[in-house]
Amino acid sequence: MYRYDEFDAAFVQERTAQFSDQVARRLTGDLNEDQFRPLRLMNGLYLQLHAYMLRIAVPYGTMNARQMRMLAHIARTYDRGYGHFTTRQNIQFNWPKLRDVPRILADLASVEMHSIQTSGNCIRNITTDQFAGAAADEIIDPRPVAEILRQWSSLHPEFSYLPRKFKIAMTGATADRAAIRFHDIGLQATTSKLGEIGWQVWVGGGLGRTPMIGKMISGFVPHEHLLAYLESILRVYNRYGRRDNKFKARIKILVHEEGLDSIRQQVEEEFAHLKGGVLTLPQEELDRITRYFAQPDYELVNQTTVDVAREKIVNPPYGRWLERNLNAHRQPGYVSVTISLKPVGGAPGDATDTQMDAIADLAERYSANELRVSHEQNIVLPHVKVTDLPAVYAALVDQGLADGNAGQITDIICCPGLDFCALANARSIPLAQELTRKFQSPERQAEIGDLKIKISGCINACGHHHVGHIGILGVEKKGTELYQITVGGDATENAAIGDILGHGFVADAVPDAIERLVDTYIARRTSADEPFITAYRRLGKEPFKEALYGNA
Amino acid sequence: MEILTGNELMSGATVYLDRDGRWVEELQQARIFGNEDLEAREAALAATRKTLRIVSLEVETVTLRDGIIYPDRIRERIRAEGPTAPRFDRQHLDEDGHVSI
Numbered sequence: 001m002y003r004y005d006e007f008d009a010a011f012v013q014e015r016t017a018q019f020s021d022q023v024a025r026r027l028t029g030d031l032n033e034d035q036f037r038p039l040r041l042m043n044g045l046y047l048q049l050h051a052y053m054l055r056i057a058v059p060y061g062t063m064n065a066r067q068m069r070m071l072a073h074i075a076r077t078y079d080r081g082y083g084h085f086t087t088r089q090n091i092q093f094n095w096p097k098l099r100d101v102p103r104i105l106a107d108l109a110s111v112e113m114h115s116i117q118t119s120g121n122c123i124r125n126i127t128t129d130q131f132a133g134a135a136a137d138e139i140i141d142p143r144p145v146a147e148i149l150r151q152w153s154s155l156h157p158e159f160s161y162l163p164r165k166f167k168i169a170m171t172g173a174t175a176d177r178a179a180i181r182f183h184d185i186g187l188q189a190t191t192s193k194l195g196e197i198g199w200q201v202w203v204g205g206g207l208g209r210t211p212m213i214g215k216m217i218s219g220f221v222p223h224e225h226l227l228a229y230l231e232s233i234l235r236v237y238n239r240y241g242r243r244d245n246k247f248k249a250r251i252k253i254l255v256h257e258e259g260l261d262s263i264r265q266q267v268e269e270e271f272a273h274l275k276g277g278v279l280t281l282p283q284e285e286l287d288r289i290t291r292y293f294a295q296p297d298y299e300l301v302n303q304t305t306v307d308v309a310r311e312k313i314v315n316p317p318y319g320r321w322l323e324r325n326l327n328a329h330r331q332p333g334y335v336s337v338t339i340s341l342k343p344v345g346g347a348p349g350d351a352t353d354t355q356m357d358a359i360a361d362l363a364e365r366y367s368a369n370e371l372r373v374s375h376e377q378n379i380v381l382p383h384v385k386v387t388d389l390p391a392v393y394a395a396l397v398d399q400g401l402a403d404g405n406a407g408q409i410t411d412i413i414c415c416p417g418l419d420f421c422a423l424a425n426a427r428s429i430p431l432a433q434e435l436t437r438k439f440q441s442p443e444r445q446a447e448i449g450d451l452k453i454k455i456s457g458c459i460n461a462c463g464h465h466h467v468g469h470i471g472i473l474g475v476e477k478k479g480t481e482l483y484q485i486t487v488g489g490d491a492t493e494n495a496a497i498g499d500i501l502g503h504g505f506v507a508d509a510v511p512d513a514i515e516r517l518v519d520t521y522i523a524r525r526t527s528a529d530e531p532f533i534t535a536y537r538r539l540g541k542e543p544f545k546e547a548l549y550g551n552a
Numbered sequence: 553m554e555i556l557t558g559n560e561l562m563s564g565a566t567v568y569l570d571r572d573g574r575w576v577e578e579l580q581q582a583r584i585f586g587n588e589d590l591e592a593r594e595a596a597l598a599a600t601r602k603t604l605r606i607v608s609l610e611v612e613t614v615t616l617r618d619g620i621i622y623p624d625r626i627r628e629r630i631r632a633e634g635p636t637a638p639r640f641d642r643q644h645l646d647e648d649g650h651v652s653i
Contacts, residue, residue, distance in 0.1 A: 026561070027561070027562065029604045032604050033561075033604065033607050047559055047564055047607055047608055048564075049566070049627070049630065049631050049635075050564070050565070050566060050631065050634060050635065050640075050642055050643050051559075051563065051564035051565065051643040052564040080640065095640075095643060097562060097563050097564070097646070098561065098562050098563075098564065099562060346638075347637065347638050350638070418626065418627060418630055419630060419635035419636055419637055420635055422608075424627075425627075426626075427630075427636065427637065429635075429637045429638070430636060430637040433637055476625075476626060476627075479624065479625070479626060480626075481626060
């Protein structure tokens with residue numbers, strides 16, 4: 001993992017000291033709220049419905065055990081004993097008191113963490129594939145480049161006041177597990193005709209009020225010119241992005257209104273000036289950063305596979321967990337383990353301080369001291385020996401973290417919604433809880449197979465509802481929460497935005513409506529091997545519309 | 553009918569202006585401003601802003617039924633009670649979190 005150099009450490013400590021002073025001045029009345037609000041937001045401190053909320057960055061979703069233990073400490077000491085992992089691979093605490101925030105930031109700094117640029121119109125936390133550096137299908141570990149982008153984008157003087165927030169996601173694998181086509185910039189590792197590894201660059205993707213799939217602006221940018229190319233995109237956006245209308249200020253609107261060809265031409269003009277200049281990334285610097293992400297010292301093991309079919313008979317819950325929560329690893333005899341934060345009746349993405357400590361212990365003991373946060377609001381142990389799986393599973397059972405439901409209907413992405421969020425129009429967590437109860441039967445989930453439900457409590461789409469195989473959007477109409485259902489969204493390399501099928505439902509009617517969609521899929525799929533999203537693409541929206549609204 | 557609500561600076565707790573000019577946790581103690589109270593409402597807002605201690609100051613419409621105050625918006629009902637899921641007690645004021653105008 002990357003370790004702070006003296007520059008990183010100094011700037012985080014300076015910012016902590018600055019913000020401590022700003023909090024002190026706010027508490028004595030030397031700063032009013034209009035003056036203080038932008039300062040607290042620059043440090044990830046929001047005011048939500050019931051209390052402050054502190055959002056802490058987990059750079060490219062990578063953490064070690066010590067950092068996770070610090071999050072547990074913060075949850076226990078300054079909050080209410082839990083934290084909420086988000087779709088941007090961050091963690092949020094919902095109940096900190098203002099006077100405690102400087103101490104929290106100092107505690108974070110002691111483990112090389114911070115909350116800088118987790119809010120505001122700047123470049124936010126760069127997200128990646130949760131299996132980065134471990135996945136068998138990876139072309140390259142994206143984290144060294146992600147770290148370089150983190151350094152480039154942190155306190156970048158030119159890009160601290162962009163027209164709107166700016167999100168970058170990247171993947172080093174062929175499969176897109178980071179939803180890169182739904183970010184302002186998406187980067188996908190690729191190989192040139194000459195065998196050189198570089199980056200496909202996608203631009204103008206996003207969710208929210210106006211969902212758009214990113215467009216490929218360049219098919220290949222080598223590592224050495226990536227910073228210059230991204231700076232060129234940001235410059236064009238910073239110059240022409242609309243500052244007159246918040247709802248049209250994201251780069252997706254600029255790309256859509258101006259046209260990709262025009263944007264590409266302007267970016268290329270800018271790139272011609274920047275290419276070969278100070279932003280050129282020397283190979284030795286890339287190598288230096290890459291060494292921080294060296295592969296662990298793997299053991300050569302005899303057992304490289306696990307007999308899932310056998311375990312499903314001997315110990316069905318363990319067998320189901322093996323079947324659903326493991327991801328193929330680049331190293332024979334190892335797997336990546338998804339720790340589900342989606343228990344039946346739970347709030348998706350929440351983990352208690354005790355659970356965080358236990359996960360840290362597991363990382364230290366069984367996963368080369370590494371952890372990942374997934375954008376699907378789960379935690380990953382990236383490097384686990386196959387022979388250690390029984391012990392890892394047993395420890396997870398003890399903590400209530402052993403649900404074998406990764407990628408299934410109960411593995412729901414869900415925003416905090418109106419229970420916490422000042423922007424939300426409707427609650428989302430109670431609906432997620434109800435759906436996990438309705439579909440809790442392991443046999444039923446296995447019958448349904450891969451199905452992603454994503455729930456947002458407002459049109460800002462933090463719960464990624466547009467790209468759920470089934471998406472649910474909460475709205476408020478005349479004092480009642482209504483939920484609009486979309487079908488056919490996909491956050492992967494087969495990117496698609498879900499179709500709205502008709503009017504919304506009251507909360508109580510949603511679980512049955514979802515069940516009708518599921519039953520329609522099962523009745524019409526070609527076989528149990530045809531996933532929901534494939535069946536939807538083949539069948540079209542009509543049978544699903546009929547399932548929801550009848551054929552009247 | 554309207555009430556004044558906001559969040560107390562130190563704790564972030566949801567608070568309401570009561571009849572005695574104190575910012576309190578309990579929705580049912582909130583002072584209700586009718587159409588004829590516009591001047592008093594504006595004066596209360598101005599005095600509150602001067603304290604620098606109440607953030608996200610808002611005027612909320614409510615309905616009074618059998619002497620019980622019901623906020624018109626779902627959002628305000630949840631603010632008054634705390635999150636419904638997971639169910640948590642609302643944030644409370646610290647000892648030094650009491651504000652008056």
